[in-house]
């Protein structure tokens with residue numbers, strides 16, 4: 001018998017007022033899998049993650065997380081069940097220290113995190129440990145992305161959604177961020193990864209969903225998409 005998917009979407013549409021930003025999206029994410037969503041700016045990638053997190057009020061279709069419909073579940077309750085969203089633009093607390101930012105991630109979780117868990121997060125990101133007493137606003141873009149990810153790990157993600165972790169970062173820093181993503185994958189964390197940078201996303205995922213104008217245009221393995229063929233123009237724009 002096949003295991004139940006961690007996340008299942010059936011004909012999901014999402015709206016801003018009358019604007020339909022995501023239309024009829026159906027996809028599944030299995031336990032331990034990394035699925036990337038790629039596509040140009042404005043394709044609806046961020047909106048889809050917000051629909052899954054239930055932070056958008058106007059969502060149609062069925063979303064099941066860990067076997068249960070999320071139709072009447074609050075975003076906070078989903079966080080408590082391990083559905084953790086690292087938003088576009090990181091959104092860390094600039095005037096709090098690195099350590100305080102990580103601790104905040106624990107407050108969303110019933111029972112809260114132990115000191116050891118903050119330590120474990122700092123172990124995973126040694127750069128953050130060096131700066132644990134520093135105000136988060138003084139960190140570089142790459143360090144802020146690491147901080148957003150460390151904070152997310154406090155929620156003990158069963159599904160980790162990363163929205164454009166490479167955005168605005170220099171190539172060397174992107175490599176470093178994806179080394180951490182790879183570590184998470186090896187630990188078996190299920191990941192839904194949104195990226196505009198298709199090559200990076202495909203190199204760091206098992207399967208890919210290509211979106212454009214709010215709709216899915218293609219789904220397949222990341223390896224097959226990387227190899228190119230007719231889909232290349234859709235993904236890479238050449």
Ligand SMILES: Nc1ncnc2c1ncn2[C@@H]1O[C@H](COP(=O)(O)OP(=O)(O)O)[C@@H](O)[C@H]1O
Pocket residue numbers: 016019021039040041042043044045046047048
């Ligand atoms: N808060 C908003 N209000 C109205 N329209 C929005 C809002 N956010 C995004 N949109 C529109 O929804 C569409 C999808 O946007 P988005 O999900 O941010 O795309 P992506 O993340 O793929 O770049 C775009 O046409 C965008 O202009």
Ligand SMILES: [Mg+2]
Pocket residue numbers: 045046047088164
């Ligand atoms: Mg986006």
